[in-house]
Amino acid sequence: MAQRLDGKALAQKIQAQLATDISQRDPNLRPPGLAVVMVGDNPASAAYVRNKERACDRIGITSFGSHLPADTAQETVAELIDQLNNDERVDGILIQLPLPSHLDSVALLNRIAPDKDADGLHPENMGRLMRGEAGLRSCTPAGVMAVLKEYNIDATGQKAVVLGRSILVGKPMALMLLAANATVTMAHSRTEDLPALCRQADILVAAVGRPNMINSDWIKPGATVIDVGINRIEDETSGKARLVGDIDFASVEPIAGAITPVPGGIGPMTVTMLMHNTVLSYRKRFNG
Ligand SMILES: Nc1nc(=O)c2c([nH]1)NC[C@@H]1CN(c3ccc(C(=O)N[C@@H](CCC(=O)O)C(=O)O)cc3)C=[N+]21
Numbered sequence: 501m502a503q504r505l506d507g508k509a510l511a512q513k514i515q516a517q518l519a520t521d522i523s524q525r526d527p528n529l530r531p532p533g534l535a536v537v538m539v540g541d542n543p544a545s546a547a548y549v550r551n552k553e554r555a556c557d558r559i560g561i562t563s564f565g566s567h568l569p570a571d572t573a574q575e576t577v578a579e580l581i582d583q584l585n586n587d588e589r590v591d592g593i594l595i596q597l598p599l600p601s602h603l604d605s606v607a608l609l610n611r612i613a614p615d616k617d618a619d620g621l622h623p624e625n626m627g628r629l630m631r632g633e634a635g636l637r638s639c640t641p642a643g644v645m646a647v648l649k650e651y652n653i654d655a656t657g658q659k660a661v662v663l664g665r666s667i668l669v670g671k672p673m674a675l676m677l678l679a680a681n682a683t684v685t686m687a688h689s690r691t692e693d694l695p696a697l698c699r700q701a702d703i704l705v706a707a708v709g710r711p712n713m714i715n716s717d718w719i720k721p722g723a724t725v726i727d728v729g730i731n732r733i734e735d736e737t738s739g740k741a742r743l744v745g746d747i748d749f750a751s752v753e754p755i756a757g758a759i760t761p762v763p764g765g766i767g768p769m770t771v772t773m774l775m776h777n778t779v780l781s782y783r784k785r786f787n788g
Contacts, residue, residue: 502725502756503651507643510650511768515559518772518779522560532782533562534592534618534774535584539577540570540600544732549596555771561778564590570600577608585613591785592618592778597668615784618777621667629675636777641673643769644705644726645680651758653703653724655682661698663687663714663746664707669728673705694718706746715751722757728766 522531534556538549549565556563564587566580577595584593593616599605614624620638628635648655660682664670670686678684687697689708698704698718706714707728719725729746745762753759760766 502753502759505647505651505724505726505758505760505765507647507760507766507769508764510647511772514646514772515555515775518775519559521779526786529786530589531560531562532591532778533564533587533589534594534778535564535566535587535590536594536596537566537568537577537580537584538596539568539572539603542598545596545598551771552594552774555775559775559779561775562589572600572603574603574607577603578611581608581611585611585616590616591781592616592774594618594774615781618774618781620672620777626667626672629672629679632679636780637676637773638668638672639773639777640669640707640728640766640770641676642773642776643766644673644728645676646773647726647760647766647769648680648703648724653758655680655703658682658702659685659700660703660705661685661687661701662705662707663694663698664705664709664728666707669707673707673728677703677705708746710746711744712748713746715748716755719752719755721755723755725752725756725759726766727760727762729762730767 536549536552538545553563584590593612595608609621610623612622614622617625617636620636625635629637655677660677662670662674665686665688674684674686687694691697695718699720701720701723703724705726709729711731711733725747727745727747731744732741733744735742743763
């Protein structure tokens with residue numbers, strides 16, 4: 501049976517460390533601040549935003565929530581971002597995605613001051629990642645790398661396959677694994693014979709958003725399997741909503757060497773890396 505990589509436990513450990521760091525700051529300094537911008541009423545987004553605000557409270561980060569109506573104009577969101585860029589209390593800004601379709605998300609993400617880009621999605625931070633320079637890193641792939649580190653899984657010389665090529669996860673994930681000396685393949689919906697390719701992976705990262713897509717036929721025995729998928733499905737027996745990943749956990753667990761569960765795997769690490777980035781920006785601002 502695979503070792504379970506407990507993202508939830510690691511998230512709690514890192515959050516406790518961040519809380520200690522913040523509590524030991526110079527008492528004359530204000531606490532770190534994170535602004536979360538949400539537009540519209542996507543219920544999943546609302547739940548994620550609540551999680552982030554709760555994490556802020558636990559750690560001692562001040563959260564500034566802006567909840568705008570679904571029909572808010574581009575210009576209004578842009579002005580809010582400008583205001584947060586100039587707000588001395590704010591170290592990190594996050595625009596909850598997806599935005600309603602009438603809004604140009606790329607233009608809005610690019611408007612965030614790079615040194616407040618808690619999500620690590622600004623071209624400057626993405627460029628820094630590509631160049632191997634220090635910068636704010638995208639939260640989900642950074643969370644994956646933190647899990648690998650915690651469990652002493654060294655990517656050096658390993659064949660890593662990243663399934664999914666999104667700007668939020670797949671692309672930065674591949675660059676981080678490359679920086680960790682893995683031999684990286686980026687696979688996606690147009691890749692031929694995905695199962696055969698995935699079977700070569702020592703480290704497989706699934707970030708496609710298709711519930712239970714990957715079963716044991718896709719897995720090299722002993723591989724490290726990282727499930728980034730967060731899919732809400734209806735449970736066949738109970739009829740209740742249930743969270744599953746892209747990996748068919750029951751099928752893969754007996755074959756893999758190590759595996760992240762959903763929930764309790766990479767999801768909590770994403771939130772934790774957001775907190776980490778906010779504290780990093782804060783420290784840079786105050787040379788602390
Ligand atoms: N600008 C932006 N940045 C994001 O990082 C971002 C986003 N937009 N939009 C939506 C996705 C999704 N996302 C998750 C974060 C935490 C959990 C999480 O904590 N999940 C828990 C379970 C939560 C539950 O039960 O609902 C777990 O996997 O254990 C899930 C999903 C961040 N995203």
